Amino acid sequence: MALTPGRDDYLKDSKYFMAVALLAAKRSKDPNTQVGACIVNQENKIVGIGHNQMPNGCDDKLTWARDRTKDNKHLYVCHAELNAIMNTNGADVKGCSMYVALFPCNECAKLIIQGGIKEVIYLSDMYKDRDEFKASRRMLEGAGIKLRPFELEGTEIVIDFQ
Numbered sequence: 001m002a003l004t005p006g007r008d009d010y011l012k013d014s015k016y017f018m019a020v021a022l023l024a025a026k027r028s029k030d031p032n033t034q035v036g037a038c039i040v041n042q043e044n045k046i047v048g049i050g051h052n053q054m055p056n057g058c059d060d061k062l063t064w065a066r067d068r069t070k071d072n073k074h075l076y077v078c079h080a081e082l083n084a085i086m087n088t089n090g091a092d093v094k095g096c097s098m099y100v101a102l103f104p105c106n107e108c109a110k111l112i113i114q115g116g117i118k119e120v121i122y123l124s125d126m127y128k129d130r131d132e133f134k135a136s137r138r139m140l141e142g143a144g145i146k147l148r149p150f151e152l153e154g155t156e157i158v159i160d161f162q
């Protein structure tokens with residue numbers, strides 16, 4: 001008996017996980033750069049999601065200004081990767097992959113390495129020439145973490161609420 005085939009145009013795993021990261025990024029209040037991260041375990045289950053946000057309880061007390069010569073957001077903001085790692089409800093991130101909209105900075109690289117994440121899939125590497133990102137790449141590569149640019153296939157996913 002011939003089997004009825006399933007849909008071909010379903011959302012593939014890696015595109016889904018990056019889309020989850022990008023959806024999380026939409027929650028960010030950063031007026032300039034919104035970042036999301038999604039951690040996936042070896043069974044392809046999501047174990048943590050995060051976006052760049054101010055520390056809990058500090059939301060309306062801290063500035064989103066960008067200029068580093070004055071009081072500025074970089075002193076305070078919790079990066080998407082940090083939040084994703086902290087949002088796992090106790091699941092272990094060891095052996096997991098992280099999908100992230102922007103290449104991790106040096107501080108997040110330390111969390112990724114010490115947490116035992118084995119692979120980082122990133123969409124943008126727009127700050128790659130800065131020292132923090134050179135340091136980050138050096139540490140991640142040194143720790144043997146696989147770094148993979150996300151291969152974009154199509155530029156949008158439409159979510160229709162109707």
Ligand SMILES: Nc1nc(=O)n([C@H]2C[C@H](O)[C@@H](COP(=O)(O)O)O2)cc1CO
Pocket residue numbers: 030032033034035051052053066073077078079080081102103104105108127
């Ligand atoms: N990988 C990252 N994850 C993040 O969550 N961020 C956050 C920190 C800031 O809130 C924003 C970057 O701001 P800007 O320098 O592009 O105005 O994105 C930044 C990076 C880049 O390292």
Ligand SMILES: [Zn+2]
Pocket residue numbers: 079081104105106107108109
């Ligand atoms: Zn970071």
